[in-house]
Amino acid sequence: MGAMTAGLRELKKRQTRQMISDTATRLFMERGFEAVTIAEIATAAQVAKMTVTNYFPRKEDLALDYHETITTALARTVADRPTGESALTALRRAYLAAVERHDPVVGFSSPEFARMLADSPTLTARLRELHDQREEALADALTTATAPTPEDPTPRAAAALLTAAHRTLFHHVQTLTRAGRPDEEIATTATRSAEKVFDLLEPSLGGYAVR
Amino acid sequence: MGAMTAGLRELKKRQTRQMISDTATRLFMERGFEAVTIAEIATAAQVAKMTVTNYFPRKEDLALDYHETITTALARTVADRPTGESALTALRRAYLAAVERHDPVVGFSSPEFARMLADSPTLTARLRELHDQREEALADALTTATAPTPEDPTPRAAAALLTAAHRTLFHHVQTLTRAGRPDEEIATTATRSAEKVFDLLEPSLGGYAVR
DNA sequence: ACAGAAAAATAGCCCGAACCCAAAATTAGG
DNA sequence: CCTAATTTTGGGTTCGGGCTATTTTTCTGT
Numbered sequence: 001m002g003a004m005t006a007g008l009r010e011l012k013k014r015q016t017r018q019m020i021s022d023t024a025t026r027l028f029m030e031r032g033f034e035a036v037t038i039a040e041i042a043t044a045a046q047v048a049k050m051t052v053t054n055y056f057p058r059k060e061d062l063a064l065d066y067h068e069t070i071t072t073a074l075a076r077t078v079a080d081r082p083t084g085e086s087a088l089t090a091l092r093r094a095y096l097a098a099v100e101r102h103d104p105v106v107g108f109s110s111p112e113f114a115r116m117l118a119d120s121p122t123l124t125a126r127l128r129e130l131h132d133q134r135e136e137a138l139a140d141a142l143t144t145a146t147a148p149t150p151e152d153p154t155p156r157a158a159a160a161l162l163t164a165a166h167r168t169l170f171h172h173v174q175t176l177t178r179a180g181r182p183d184e185e186i187a188t189t190a191t192r193s194a195e196k197v198f199d200l201l202e203p204s205l206g207g208y209a210v211r
Numbered sequence: 212m213g214a215m216t217a218g219l220r221e222l223k224k225r226q227t228r229q230m231i232s233d234t235a236t237r238l239f240m241e242r243g244f245e246a247v248t249i250a251e252i253a254t255a256a257q258v259a260k261m262t263v264t265n266y267f268p269r270k271e272d273l274a275l276d277y278h279e280t281i282t283t284a285l286a287r288t289v290a291d292r293p294t295g296e297s298a299l300t301a302l303r304r305a306y307l308a309a310v311e312r313h314d315p316v317v318g319f320s321s322p323e324f325a326r327m328l329a330d331s332p333t334l335t336a337r338l339r340e341l342h343d344q345r346e347e348a349l350a351d352a353l354t355t356a357t358a359p360t361p362e363d364p365t366p367r368a369a370a371a372l373l374t375a376a377h378r379t380l381f382h383h384v385q386t387l388t389r390a391g392r393p394d395e396e397i398a399t400t401a402t403r404s405a406e407k408v409f410d411l412l413e414p415s416l417g418g419y420a421v422r
Numbered sequence: 423a424c425a426g427a428a429a430a431a432t433a434g435c436c437c438g439a440a441c442c443c444a445a446a447a448t449t450a451g452g
Numbered sequence: 453c454c455t456a457a458t459t460t461t462g463g464g465t466t467c468g469g470g471c472t473a474t475t476t477t478t479c480t481g482t
Contacts (some may be wrong), residue, residue, distance in 0.1 A: 012478085013430080037467060038214060048432045050471095059468065128339045146261040153383060153404040157411060160375035168371045200368060203414035224459080225448090248438060259461045263444095377452070 017055050020045045022064035024052075029112040033063060033120035060126040063116070066104065073105055074163065075137035078145060078209070087142060091162055092198040095104050095169065101192045102183050105165075106181035106190070107173030114177040135163040145209050158208055165197050228266050233257045233274035235263075240323040244274060244331035258388060271337040274327070277315065281341050284316055285374065286348035289420065298353060298420035302373055303409040306380065310401045313394050317401070318384030327390040339364075346374040356420050370418055376408050 023045040027036045031058045038059060042049040056062045074091060081090035095106060102108040109117075117123050139159035146156055172193055221231045234256040238247045249270060253260040258386055287301060293303035306317060313319040320328075328334050350370035383404055387397045 016431090036233050039467085039471090050433080051431055053469070054431080057469085125340065128343060130334065132339060151400070151404075153379065153407055154411065156383075157376065157379050160379045161412075164371035164375040165368065168261065168364065168368050172367075175232045183355075187355050189362070193362075197368045198363055200415055201372075206410055249440095250438085261462080262439070262460055266459080266468090269438085 004009055016051070017048065019194075020047060020052055021062060022056055024056075026111075028063055029110075029116050033116055035125055052130060052203050058126075060122055063120075063123055063129070064126055067133075069105055071133040071137055073149055074166065075141040078138065078141045083211050085211060086206060087145070087158070087162065087204040088198065088201055090092065091166070092194065095194050095198075096191060099173075099194065101185050102187060107170040107177065108183060108186070109177060110172075111177055111180055114174050117174065117183055131163060131167050134166075138163055142209055145211070154208075158205060159203060161205065162194055165201060167198060169194055222293055226363055227258065227262070232273060232276055235267075236324075239274055240321075240327050244270075244327055244334055250333055254397065260366060269337075269404065271333055274334055275329075275337055275341070278318060278341055278344075278359060280316055281346055282344040285345055285377065286352035289349065289352045294422050296422060297417060298356070298369070299409065299412055299416040302377070303405070306377065306405055306409075307402060310384075310398050310405065313398060318381040319394060319397070320385070320388060322388055322391055325385050327387060328385065335376050340379050345377075349374060353420055357420070365419075369416060372412060372416065378407060380405055 020041065024036070024041045027041060027044060038052055039049050042052045043061070045052070050060075056065075061067070071083075073094070076089045077090050077094040081087065085093075092113075099104045117127065134157075140154045142155040142159055146155060169190060173186055173190050176189060234251045235247070238252060238255060238294040249263050250260050252273070253263045254261070263273075274276075284305070288301050288305040289298045292298065296304075309317045318325075328338065347370075350367045352414065353370055356364060380401060384397055384401050387400060392400075
């Protein structure tokens with residue numbers, strides 16, 4: 001059961017999964033998400049249709065395979081923040097660092113991938129769902145961090161505001177990516193925007209959830 | 212083309228549409244959104260399957276027939292705010308008024324309807340989409356209201372924060388509704404929560420978009 | 423080393439939503 | 453009353469999602 005077992009079974013599973021995901025992403029970027037059928041992916045990956053839906057229950061998962069990272073990143077940032085730091089400052093720090101390393105989690109990708117996302121209603125819907133789960137996770141983290149009374153709406157509200165900031169900046173990066181701007185320029189712009197957005201929230205949340 | 216023409220054709224169209232929508236909503240609340248097929252709705256409404264999908268291109272539209280109201284309400288509130296009032300204050304005022312009249316737009320509904328929404332992934336996804344369109348519309352309204360430079364992220368960020376507040380409160384009301392609380396009690400709680408949430412945003416956005 | 427257990431991959435099926443088209447029924451206007 | 457426009461209908465397809473029984477591959481204990 002452990003992740004250490006380099007058993008042949010585990011290995012082949014990983015290979016098969018990766019093969020299917022790569023094939024699917026390639027086809028999606030070539031012809032658009034909706035235009036590619038699961039059957040085509042299966043054929044291209046030399047695998048049965050059922051195997052595809054076995055590894056990826058929903059078609060969207062074939063294109064967005066890093067959901068775990070997206071949903072848990074903010075909550076972990078808050079949970080791991082150093083003493084004396086507010087949730088807002090921690091998230092600002094984490095965002096700027098992610099921009100600097102051109103992290104996909106804040107929206108960096110190839111222009112083709114960004115266009116594929118924007119062109120597909122299914123994928124944008126799934127992205128919204130991921131943002132929502134991220135908000136939920138962050139709300140939980142803030143609740144444990146501030147131990148409020150049960151009916152206090154502040155943790156949920158703060159989580160909504162903070163993820164809203166991240167979401168706005170994510171869309172900004174994606175828009176610039178679709179416009180074909182180089183990652184370096186996008187990083188500069190995103191940094192400036194982030195300063196503005198986090199500064200905007202500072203008076204409201206600067207003193208909230210300080211460890 | 213005018214809405215005044217009480218032509219027989221228009222009349223029958225309205226009747227048919229209403230009949231289908233009512234039948235669908237009844238079936239959805241009885242057995243859940245996903246468990247009811249379009250064919251069943253058609254049979255129950257004594258109409259062809261194609262007629263249903265003709266009036267309601269997506270199945271979700273059968274349950275959420277007030278999308279226009281939801282998506283435009285915030286933008287109109289901001290556009291119509293009196294002189295000297297900030298966007299935040301206008302939205303606070305509109306929200307509290309909506310709560311007082313138990314407006315569905317802020318989440319008031321029957322417990323059955325609220326449960327139907329929460330139990331259906333399709334409907335919650337659609338609701339997220341509506342919230343998103345609402346944010347877009349509000350962002351447009353704020354852009355025309357503040358005339359910022361093209362790359363200023365503030366209007367989009369402010370729109371995201373303000374809709375985040377509304378969305379949080381919406382979910383709060385729906386949760387209480389599912390718990391079976393009477394509308395009066397929900398209204399009292401929602402008012403208290405709203406004060407807190409809008410107060411939270413006041414230091415950040417109190418001076419933004421003042422007409 | 424091998425047989426039996428466990429797990430993964432396969433083939434083939436059904437169902438429902440969404441979409442399309444040609445034909446029939448209904449209404450509006452001359 | 454008759455024709456044109458529009459709505460409704462019936463029948464069809466495609467695709468995603470789901471299921472089950474069966475075969476193939478990997479693992480484990482003797």
